[in-house]
Amino acid sequence: MNWYVVYTKPKWEKKVADKLSQLGIECYCPIVTQVRQWSDRKKKVEVPLFNSYVFVQLTDADRNSVFQVPGVVRYLFWLGKPAIVKDQEIENIKKSLKAPNISDVSVSEIQVGDKIKLESGAFTNQSAIVQEVSNNYYILVLETLGCVLKIKYK
Template identity: 85%
Template structure:
């Protein structure tokens, strides 16, 4: 069984997770507590860590069962295939959010100028600088190899 990423309607993450659990589908919607301020008060609110994403733990054959739930839009795809999240990555998220000394967590997309380390493929463990981000590719500068890498995704 793999962890897949389901893309939901905006602000439907918690509702979708509840409905998936009712259907007997193992899912995980990481939540954090944020302090929200309105004009008349402040309040601590539980919000999803990843906007519009819920993780589901399913066999490949059962993947279509999530579409029974209102609010599910599609699966997140990476390189033309449904994005698969490793068990250890889900565990890291779970344990990190349980840590008592974390006061604020935010998730931001990769941006131009970010320094990253490639984790897999032919260039695994190589450090790169993000030069360009597009809707279907990244351009990375691999300084130690003296080359530019264009990664396309669908």
């Protein structure tokens, strides 16, 4: 069975994952804890790692069953076909989310076009190409996942 990427309505990722699980569909919605600040307090909240994405594992014949769940919009497509995520990539995401947070990271002379391997965080061991370098952030292209990552630093 393949892992596919389901695109959801905004802010519906956890609800869709719960409903898919209730239907017996294997799904994964990576969650990270962030500190959010309001005018009167700070609070730790759990938010999806990928906005509007939930990974589902099912056979090609059962792909339409996800549309029974409210909040599912469509599948994510890559080159005209439903995007397939490798088992190893899902495992890498799971492992990296269990890893302890690294607070001290040093950066040395990264240039646009460099190919780098991420050594910590949610995308550990993923290869990326540096697309943009700024005074306080990098923009990286993760080709294997088909996404763009913006990393802020101080």
